[in-house]
Amino acid sequence: EVQLVESGGGLVKPGGSLRLSCAASGYSLGGYWMHWVRQAPGKGLLWVARITSDGSRTWYADSVNGRFTISRDNARNTVYLQMNSLRAEDTAVYFCVRVQAQRGRSFDLWGQGTVVTVSS
C-alpha cells in the first residue's frame, strides 16, 4: 500500500525542539517534491515547508522560517521536519504530503498526521 506515516510528535515546552519524520512506503519517495502542512486545533490548513526531490532547495512559510528545517534521506525513503524554538502557536497536527508536479502541483498523498503540542 502506498502511504506516508509521520512520527515524532509530542508535548514540548516553549523554546524546545522536536524532529518529525515521515516515512514513505509502497513507492520511492525520491522522485517527488515533498511538503509539510499543519492544522492548528479547530483551524484550517497552513502550508509549512517544501523540499525538492534531491533535497537541494527548500522553502518555508514566514511563520517558521529560521526555526524549522525540512530535509530528506531518499535512501531511507524519509522526510524530516526539524522544529526549533517552538512556540505555543506551533501547536498543530503536522501532515507530510507528496506533490504531483504534473497535476497542478496538487497534494495527492497525505500522511495521517502527528500531533505537536507546545505548552509549559
Added chain:
Amino acid sequence: DIQMTQSPSSLSASVGDRVTITCRASQTIPTLGINLNWYQQKPGKAPNLLIYGTSNLESGVPSRFSGSESESDFTLTIDNLQPEDFATYYCQQTYTTPFTFGPGTKVDIK
C-alpha cells in the same frame, strides 16, 4: 502572498441536493487555474484530494464532484449530495509559495 477566500464558510444541505462552493484568489493571475486544487477533509482525518487544475477529477473520486472557473471565481460543485460528502472543503493555490489554502467550507446535514 496570494490569499484565498471561500464562500460560504458553512452551509446546511440535504442528501440529494446540489452544493456549490466558491473560491477566489486575492490576485488575478490568468494561469492560476492550472494550480487550483480542491480537498475534502473529514473530522480527525487528513485532507483528500478531489480536484486538481480547476476541473480535473482525481482518480477514485466520484463523478458527482466537479470543478470550474468563471471570471476568476473557482467553483466546486457536488451533485446529488451523499451522506459521506458531509465534510469540510478547502481550495488551494499552488501557483507560488506560500501555497495557500482557503479557510474552508463546512458542509453539514440540514
